[in-house]
Amino acid sequence: xxxxxxxxxxxxxxxxxxxxxxxxxxxxxxxxxxxxxxxxxxxxxxxxxxxxxxxxxxxxxxxxxxxxxxxxxxxxxxxxxxxxxxxxxxxxxxxxxxxxxxxxxxxxxxxxxxxxxxxxxxxxxxxxxxxxxxxxxxxxxxxxxxxxxxxxxxxxxxxxxxxxxxxxxxxxxxxxxxxxxxxxxxxxxxxxxxxxxxxxxxxxxxxxxxxxxxxxxxxxxxxxxxxxxxxxxxxxxxxxxxxxxxxxxxxxxxxxxxxxxxxxxxxxxxxxxxxxxxxxxxxxxxxxxxxxxxxxxxxxxxxxxxxxxxxxxxxxxxxxxxxxxxxxxxxxxxxxxxxxxxxxxxxxxxxxxxxxxxxxxxxxxxxxxxxxxxxxxxxxxxxxxxxxxxxxxxxxxxxxxxxxxxxxxxxxxxxxxxxxxxxxxx
Amino acid sequence: xxxxxxxxxxxxxxxxxxxxxxxxxxxxxxxxxxxxxxxxxxxxxxxxxxxxxxxxxxxxxxxxxxxxxxxxxxxxxxxxxxxxxxxxxxxxxxxxxxxxxxxxxxxx
Numbered sequence: 001x002x003x004x005x006x007x008x009x010x011x012x013x014x015x016x017x018x019x020x021x022x023x024x025x026x027x028x029x030x031x032x033x034x035x036x037x038x039x040x041x042x043x044x045x046x047x048x049x050x051x052x053x054x055x056x057x058x059x060x061x062x063x064x065x066x067x068x069x070x071x072x073x074x075x076x077x078x079x080x081x082x083x084x085x086x087x088x089x090x091x092x093x094x095x096x097x098x099x100x101x102x103x104x105x106x107x108x109x110x111x112x113x114x115x116x117x118x119x120x121x122x123x124x125x126x127x128x129x130x131x132x133x134x135x136x137x138x139x140x141x142x143x144x145x146x147x148x149x150x151x152x153x154x155x156x157x158x159x160x161x162x163x164x165x166x167x168x169x170x171x172x173x174x175x176x177x178x179x180x181x182x183x184x185x186x187x188x189x190x191x192x193x194x195x196x197x198x199x200x201x202x203x204x205x206x207x208x209x210x211x212x213x214x215x216x217x218x219x220x221x222x223x224x225x226x227x228x229x230x231x232x233x234x235x236x237x238x239x240x241x242x243x244x245x246x247x248x249x250x251x252x253x254x255x256x257x258x259x260x261x262x263x264x265x266x267x268x269x270x271x272x273x274x275x276x277x278x279x280x281x282x283x284x285x286x287x288x289x290x291x292x293x294x295x296x297x298x299x300x301x302x303x304x305x306x307x308x309x310x311x312x313x314x315x316x317x318x319x320x321x322x323x324x325x326x327x328x329x330x331x332x333x334x335x336x337x338x339x340x341x342x343x344x345x346x347x348x349x350x351x352x353x354x355x356x357x358x359x360x361x362x363x364x365x366x367x368x369x370x371x372x373x374x375x376x377x378x379x380x381x382x383x384x385x386x387x388x389x390x391x392x393x394x395x396x397x398x399x400x401x402x403x404x405x406x407x408x409x410x411x412x413x414x415x416x417x418x419x420x421x422x423x424x425x426x
Numbered sequence: 427x428x429x430x431x432x433x434x435x436x437x438x439x440x441x442x443x444x445x446x447x448x449x450x451x452x453x454x455x456x457x458x459x460x461x462x463x464x465x466x467x468x469x470x471x472x473x474x475x476x477x478x479x480x481x482x483x484x485x486x487x488x489x490x491x492x493x494x495x496x497x498x499x500x501x502x503x504x505x506x507x508x509x510x511x512x513x514x515x516x517x518x519x520x521x522x523x524x525x526x527x528x529x530x531x532x533x534x
Contacts, residue, residue: 397514
């Protein structure tokens with residue numbers, strides 16, 4: 001090698017090193033590109049928090065979540081049916097620290113959109129943000145059910161629709177029900193969290209009764225005119241396996257609940273007495289979304305721009321998960337919330353970096369339901385952005401159902417549960 | 427340090443610099459869209475395609491193999507429980523971009 005060539009290489013190396021050093025220090029030591037606060041550490045919020053940090057570690061992310069552990073609602077009907085442990089559906093938030101997400105176990109009481117800050121309940125402190133992601137899930141509209149407005153009545157008549165203590169208590173109520181007793185459920189009018197969830201629960205309660213309390217009955221009162229998801233699959237299973245145990249009653253509007261006498265008053269069907277009552281109340285966007293006036297649809301849900309999940313009424317505030325007013329065909333599900341979280345994270349990263357927002361988001365939903373301890377059915381769909389209508393649309397020809405309940409998909413369902421919890425929290 | 431050693435060091439530095447440059451250039455240029463699309467699949471297939479369940483690991487797989495598997499799902503030539511329904515939501519170009527993204531992820 002000639003001296004000239006050596007010199008040339010040295011010069012080149014020095015210049016590229018100097019070009020690279022700022023880039024390296026930019027990553028490791030650069031000033032923050034801004035702050036994001038995420039309210040709610042469920043499938044949507046935790047996913048968004050993690051992915052923002054994965055995709056741009058220069059953005060500071062704080063996740064505010066009151067609970068110290070995450071408990072998955074999906075699969076929790078198996079806990080009620082007695083074929084799974086809630087411990088296996090419970091995860092800590094500590095994995096998010098490895099991604100640089102700061103987790104604060106507190107509740108946001110107020111959002112000041114002008115000052116771009118949120119107020120915390122316990123710490124009494126404030127957190128400032130450049131962009132805020134609101135993912136509070138759903139709140140129950142107890143005020144719409146006479147007899148179920150007091151905390152005492154709500155303690156007796158459980159929803160079991162937010163996994164945790166109530167999941168175990170409902171399991172206990174089912175187990176302690178007298179032989180030959182009646183378990184009565186009520187399903188609210190759609191939209192509600194997890195469209196197939198009530199029918200999966202009915203199947204798993206019926207499966208428990210079949211094995212442990214065969215003289216007992218399960219009454220499923222549905223405010224809807226028909227089964228809302230996987231209809232043929234569920235009704236097929238019920239007719240074939242749970243005949244004489246499970247009775248499905250559509251168009252059953254709930255007018256009143258008597259928690260003391262354990263009675264439903266239904267619009268058309270009249271009074272129905274039972275030994276265990278399980279009411280899944282009507283739902284709307286979580287309290288903080290209502291308080292911050294992000295609710296724009298039917299007094300219940302938050303309108304969003306589907307490219308960014310930014311609220312249609314508040315700048316720099318994004319809403320994801322069950323709180324949003326979804327496009328047709330997009331269920332309120334943990335899987336969907338996870339997908340919103342990623343589209344929102346990508347948009348927030350792009351907006352805070354001055355890049356173009358992806359104008360072709362693609363999201364998918366896969367939802368598994370158990371029909372007994374070993375067999376599962378699924379529904380799946382793929383959704384793309386329709387620029388003309390400014391909404392998400394189900395891709396024609398995509399998605400579908402299982403042909404029949406099968407054991408292969410039980411393994412898929414459990415694999416899904418572990419992988420999605422890793423995707424959001426590990 | 428001898429001349430030879432110095433030259434080798436310069437070469438190594440240069441190679442490393444080029445590697446860094448091409449890496450970051452790629453991340454910026456391109457495939458943010460593929461990254462976003464693939465992130466949807468992580469829900470079932472685990473973080474960046476590192477599955478712990480029965481769903482296959484996608485991270486670090488040959489992109490040709492991944493693209494071929496998608497085609498076979500679409501055409502009903504490969505047995506599936508749900509993938510034959512999912513792939514029908516994507517164009518061949520989208521599937522190729524996703525396959526390319528996963529082929530470049532580290533298998534853990």
